[in-house]
Amino acid sequence: MNTSIFVIAEHLEGRLADMVFEMLGKARAIADADGGQVTAVLAGYDVSSLTATLGAADTVILIHDELLAEFAPQPYVRVLARLISERKPGLLLVGSTSMGLDLAPALSTELDAPMISSCVDITTEGDDYVLTSQLYGGKIMTETAVTGETVIAQILPGVFRMEDGQKEGTPEVETVGADMQPEDFRMRFENFIKPKAGDLDITQAPILVSVGRGIQTQENIELAQQLADTMGGVVSSSRPIVDQDWLPVTRQVGKSGMTVKPRLYLALGISGAPEHVEGMKNADLIVAVNTDPDAPIFSVAHYGAVADIFDVIPALSDHLAEKTS
């Protein structure tokens, strides 16, 4: 089987994503077991300094072009599709990230290569890669056997150990030109919009009382706020709460929100979808209250209760008040 493994080394603002090391670690393990090679693919402009931490790879292919300075899907898909069709890796690992969500399906279509999303495990079996995906908000696992010249696996962040792919030292670097003109593309990067400071910083709070769709209405957030106040904590939330404009985006935990590591993360009416878990799974203590015994949050929490938050919040508030008075 073809165990040449390519890993897309995505970066933003001069920093490689943690995801890159998670993927490199997994790629390394597969390659070592099957006598394969790991190649990190680093596309960008003046990013050669980033190769210094890619020691877990055997080689880095550095694609250097001004049009790759900041991410826009078209130029990236162009250079990556060309590279992959020339080098024909057996497996291409792409993060399930904002960039990876644009890249992987486009590459799959352009190269007519099979692609599987939301992967949490990869094994080999004969000529197949066997990929396990976590779907339905974490409620269903799907195991897929995939054959193809290049198999594209989109990997969920936070699943593989980052330390396994963290190795100092620059591997052999091959620099490749991209030979592109701005006129070749119908899109271009314009600018960054940085988050506004102002609201409190949930990444610094030792206690997060976090609400999900189970809280039902904006008014009910007050219940969580009172609990947080008694405990000396702060209210955070899952994405739907922010999408409803019930809380500002600064309170959002997860893939597109903040990554938090409080001493206590109290998840109230949060199902535990992978995009949420990505942002809170490293909290010291995770406690979840949810009416659904199958809620995936119970597999990341340390303690759980299958109960209605509208019963538990007031009861807990009462007992807290009693204790602290």
Next chain:
Amino acid sequence: MNILVILKHVPDLVEELEINAEGTDLDRSWMRYIPSEYDEHALEQAILLKEEHGGTVTALTLQIGEVEDTLFTASAKGADRLVRIEGDFEGISSRNAAAVYADHVRRNSYDLILTGVQAYDDLEGPVGARLAAMLALPYVGVVSGLHVDPTAGVVHLHKEYPGGMLTVIRTELPAVVGIQSAMKPPRYVPIAKIRQASKSAAIEEADAPADALQPAPYNIRRVSKPQSGGRAEMIEGSTDDIAVRLLEIFTEHGLVR
């Protein structure tokens, strides 16, 4: 401006998911389907754009589950044209769905095609990116805001990154955009208005191209519920028991004094 919104139905996670006897798919016989959350945002964004710039909004679905309600709801919210592609599409792959949509887009004329960004049942990545690649159109996904400049024929897209960071990408029209969230929360329409739409609006039925559906380049071997290993220690008992135990745990961890 003519906008196409592609709406997808996904199994409702509020219902318990069952797995078929072979263990290779969900048991879809009693499945309840709902519109994918991000598609509701895509529809909202399309209507916001229509309100701002004029034009038409077409809502397109494959025939999966009770899509009529979804289409009439879209009409009640302001969609002008409702199209349903007929066929047996339950469990269709993203690749094949994209091929069916591509055929529709080729036979119509749209300035902007909005899809959701990633449905939770999606095994093959966002359809929008595939559709765009098939049509050689630009695609940007994970978008949570956009400004169209009709005279220049471009759209400025806000693409999301972790921590509330956005980048702006300027893209020529026509383009395909994967919407993560609309610039306003999806509007609510009363049932009465949807019922009214079901009487006044017509659903156009279209056929899928014969060659669109290809066998998948993979084999789904096993569909299962996650192992309950590494599970939380569950607290049993009455509400009061739970509250008392939680307080104990918080105290043990030095979180309350």
